Amino acid sequence: xxxxxxxxxxxxxxxxxxxxxxxxxxxxxxxxxxxxxxxxxxxxxxxxxxxxxxxxxxxxxxxxxxxxxxxxxxxxxxxxxxxxxxxxxxxxxxxxxxxxxxxxxxxxxxxxxxxxxxxxxxxxxxxxxxxxxxxxxxxxxxxxxxxxxxxxxxxxxxxxxxxxxxxxxxxxxxxxxxxxxxxxxxxxxxxxxxxxxxxxxxxxxxxxxxxxxxxxxxxxxxxxxxxxxxxxxxxxxxxxxxxxxxxxxxxxxxxxxxxxxxxxxxxxxxxxxxxxxxxxxxxxxxxxxxxxxxxxxxxxxxxxxxxxxxxxxxxxxxxxxxxxxxxxxxxxxxxxxxxxxxxxxxxxxxxxxxxxxxxxxxxxxxxxxxxxxxxxxxxxxxxxxxxxxxxxxxxxxxxxxxxxxxxxxxxxxxxxxxxxxxxxxxxxxxxxxxxxxxxxxxxxxxxxxxxxxxxxxxxxxxxxxxxxxxxxxxxxxxxxxxxxxxxxxxxxxxxxxxxxxxxxxxxxxxxxxxxxxxxxxxxxxxxxxxxxxxxxxxxxxxxxxxxxxxxxxxxxxxxxxxxxxxxxxxxxxxxxxxxxxxxxxxxxxxxxxxxxxxxx
Numbered sequence: 226x227x228x229x230x231x232x233x234x235x236x237x238x239x240x241x242x243x244x245x246x247x248x249x250x251x252x253x254x255x256x257x258x259x260x261x262x263x264x265x266x267x268x269x270x271x272x273x274x275x276x277x278x279x280x281x282x283x284x285x286x287x288x289x290x291x292x293x294x295x296x297x298x299x300x301x302x303x304x305x306x307x308x309x310x311x312x313x314x315x316x317x318x319x320x321x322x323x324x325x326x327x328x329x330x331x332x333x334x335x336x337x338x339x340x341x342x343x344x345x346x347x348x349x350x351x352x353x354x355x356x357x358x359x360x361x362x363x364x365x366x367x368x369x370x371x372x373x374x375x376x377x378x379x380x381x382x383x384x385x386x387x388x389x390x391x392x393x394x395x396x397x398x399x400x401x402x403x404x405x406x407x408x409x410x411x412x413x414x415x416x417x418x419x420x421x422x423x424x425x426x427x428x429x430x431x432x433x434x435x436x437x438x439x440x441x442x443x444x445x446x447x448x449x450x451x452x453x454x455x456x457x458x459x460x461x462x463x464x465x466x467x468x469x470x471x472x473x474x475x476x477x478x479x480x481x482x483x484x485x486x487x488x489x490x491x492x493x494x495x496x497x498x499x500x501x502x503x504x505x506x507x508x509x510x511x512x513x514x515x516x517x518x519x520x521x522x523x524x525x526x527x528x529x530x531x532x533x534x535x536x537x538x539x540x541x542x543x544x545x546x547x548x549x550x551x552x553x554x555x556x557x558x559x560x561x562x563x564x565x566x567x568x569x570x571x572x573x574x575x576x577x578x579x580x581x582x583x584x585x586x587x588x589x590x591x592x593x594x595x596x597x598x599x600x601x602x603x604x605x606x607x608x609x610x611x612x613x614x615x616x617x618x619x620x621x622x623x624x625x626x627x628x629x630x631x632x633x634x635x636x637x638x639x640x641x642x643x644x645x646x647x648x649x650x651x652x653x654x655x656x657x658x659x660x661x662x663x664x665x666x667x668x669x670x671x672x673x674x675x676x677x678x679x680x681x682x683x684x685x686x687x688x689x690x691x692x693x694x695x696x697x698x699x700x701x702x703x704x705x706x707x708x709x710x711x712x713x714x715x716x717x718x719x720x721x722x723x724x725x726x727x728x729x730x731x732x733x734x735x736x737x738x739x740x741x742x743x744x745x746x747x748x749x750x751x752x753x754x755x756x757x758x759x760x761x762x763x764x765x766x767x768x769x770x771x772x773x774x775x776x777x778x779x780x781x782x783x784x785x786x787x788x789x790x791x792x793x794x795x796x797x798x799x800x801x802x803x804x805x806x807x808x809x810x811x812x813x814x815x816x817x818x819x820x821x822x823x824x825x
Contacts, residue, residue: 230361231260231391234324237368238268240409243295245286245655246324247271247279249306251299253326253339256391268295271655271685274677276303278648280310280323281674285645285652287319288635289610293375294319294652300326300388301339304346309642311350311381316639317442317467318528320375322382323351329389330359343385351383358386362398366407373411379528416527418542418549426523426540427556433500433521435566436460439483439514442467442638443505443526447547451504452476454550457559458502461570463491465508466623467638474627477571482623484510485779489580490573492780497569503538505546507531509639525549581624589772592748594618594699597769598625598665600752601697604759607631608660610653614646614675616667617705620777643667644674647696651681654689661693661759668700669726676734682764683738694764697755698731701773709777732768741765 228236234257238246246268250258261270273279276298283294294314298307304325314321327333328340347355354374356367371382398404430436436458444451448471455462455478462472463483472479480490495501495515501522508514514536515522522538525546532541542549585599598621605611607629613622613636628634633653637645650664666675675696686692699705708724711717732742741761745754751769758765 227394229256229260229391230358230364230386230393230395231256232263233361233364233395234368234386234391235260235264235268237365237409238295241293241369241372243268243293245269245271246295246297247273247282247286247652248297249273249276249279249299249303251303251326253300253303253328253388254297254324254386254391255326256388257297257324257326257386260391270297271681273648273651273681275674276306277309277644278674278678278681280307280321281313281645281648282652282655283321284310284314284317284319285612285635285649286656287314287321287652288317288649289633289653290656292320292656293372294321295324296321297324298326299339300328300343301341304341304343308346308350309640310645310648311347311383313637313640313642313645314381315350317637318379319381320379322371322375322384323347325383325385326391327357327385327387330387331389333387343383347383347385351381353378353380354382356384358384358390360390361393361395362404364395365397366405369407369409376411415545415548417544417552420552422540422542423549423552424556426542427553429521429523429539430458430500430502430553431556431558433458433498434562435498436500436502437494437498437515437520438462439465439495439501439503439506439508440468440471441465441504441506441508442471442635444468444471444546445505446545447504447550448472450547450550450554454502454554454557457554457557459559459562459564459567460502461490461494461498461567463487463494465506465638466619466636468506469623469626470628470632470634471505472628473630475629477574478567480570480574481577483508484513486620486623486777487513487780488577488624489780490570490577493573494570501536501538503536504550507535509535511535585625587775589748589775591746592751592769592771594701594769594771594775595621595625596748597697597699597751597771598622601625601663601755602627604752604755605629605632605663606661606759610634610650610657610660610662612636612646612649612653612662612664614664614666614670615641615643615706616670617709617777618646618665618667618670618699619706621699622665643670646670647675647678647682650694650696651678651685654682654685654694658689659691661691661695663695663697663759665697666699667705668698668702668729668731669704671696671698671731672726672729676729676731679735679738679740679764679766683740686740686763692763693759693761695755695758695761696735696764696766697758698766698768699771700728700731700768701771702726702728703773705773706777708773730768732766735764735766743767745769
């Protein structure tokens with residue numbers, strides 16, 4: 226039996242080490258589906274409920290494994306559905322390959338059914354590499370280059386294979402004019418900056434008395450080096466949301482997340498420092514970085530396209546974070562650096578922990594969402610993989626979950642798209658079937674995508690060595706993050722026709738699929754609800770009835786800003802009384818006396 230183009234696609238993916246493809250069927254990829262049958266489902270085809278979820282699952286798989294995520298879809302509508310997940314990969318710099326079908330070559334240009342100009346469709350999201358395979362001899366080069374580019378550029382790439390090409394007999398490129406051969410090898414490489422630039426960076430860092438470090442996901446492979454340079458510099462370390470799992474939050478100088486969803490110590494770290502070292506982060510909100518001219522800056526990033534544009538850094542070191550830090554650390558002087566700055570940073574971290582503990586235990590109607598996240602924190606398994614959806618749940622994820630060594634965590638950091646939390650967790654389960662996954666999801670995101678993907682979790686749960694996939698749903702009947710943004714940014718009360726969403730029985734839906742479903746309606750049942758979900762013998766939904774009036778107060782909010790928000794609420798917000806009370810109570814926690822200053 227001859228080898229078809231579709232057979233060779235799957236063979237080549239296997240040779241690249243691809244073991245899962247997240248997709249949804251359609252006649253535009255019928256040739257590939259037939260090849261999967263002949264290949265006995267290797268690599269394994271993972272069927273989602275929607276192509277967008279396939280792309281999100283590929284992103285989650287890639288984020289938590291460090292390997293290429295692959296998704297597949299039919300022509301026209303299937304390809305279009307992939308876009309949001311692929312843009313998530315593009316903006317968060319994640320290696321993902323999309324394989325999509327196209328109408329037969331004989332019909333192209335004829336306004337045929339499901340014919341879409343896929344090159345135009347993908348030319349932005351897969352701008353690093355998108356190509357159509359029109360003859361068999363073209364295939365190995367196109368596929369290999371798509372894989373290599375996705376890895377090297379940390380970006381989504383796409384290959385388009387018309388339906389009739391999938392069914393052609395495969396023939397490799399020959400040794401002749403206008404044939405392009407290819408090879409599989411992807412040898413590792415490490416980029417490092419010049420010695421001179423490293424010396425200049427060391428001079429800046431050594432001159433600082435109050436050093437702040439900001440880390441993002443680009444520092445994830447340099448944990449030991451980041452800890453070492455922080456200790457040498459007596460620095461505090463703040464984390465961009467995509468870098469939440471780079472360092473353990475148990476380290477006394479780690480101030481936690483930065484930005485609108487961040488912590489007060491991170492805000493103070495940037496406000497008061499005189500030197501800034503940014504490692505592997507393109508955190509965009511300059512208002513949370515030091516004032517221009519107040520701090521000297523050094524940046525380390527592997528991508529020259531992304532350096533020097535968030536802050537007026539004096540030195541931009543283009544290179545791998547770990548390799549660059551290993552060159553920089555021997556040049557750092559620590560002998561004369563005092564401990565006053567370090568002690569201040571650590572004291573601020575301790576005080577903030579006390580503030581967040583008090584805020585989590587404030588009464589609410591019926592449950593304080595901060596307490597939901599706070600109660601989960603000590604229960605997280607040591608090898609947990611945590612995903613957060615976008616929305617107000619991301620605030621509690623960012624501020625209340627303590628990352629400890631071995632844990633992994635992520636969310637849609639740059640696109641901040643709704644609906645990624647559950648499919649990320651499913652992708653994580655295929656990347657690490659022996660580890661528990663936990664997704665924190667708002668009720669809006671759950672209605673958008675999460676409910677349908679519970680079906681996917683139910684379908685594949687028996688493939689996972691550790692079957693635990695716990696979805697915590699914050700059920701407050703409100704698109705809460707946007708509601709608060711309207712109040713704080715627009716000075717407008719909540720517009721109920723856009724913000725209020727139906728009450729859905731999430732736990733009951735999970736039970737209808739044969740999964741564990743737990744509905745928590747009282748604060749005293751929150752901890753036991755989480756425990757039951759984490760002890761379940763398969764996927765579980767733990768639904769918490771939370772109070773939408775609990776405000777996600779920015780870490781830098783002043784009394785004046787709180788008053789302005791309250792004034793907008795009082796213009797006619799449907800829940801204005803409780804929101805003013807909750808906001809006042811939450812802000813007051815920052816002014817209550819804490820424990821004595823550190824003396825170590």
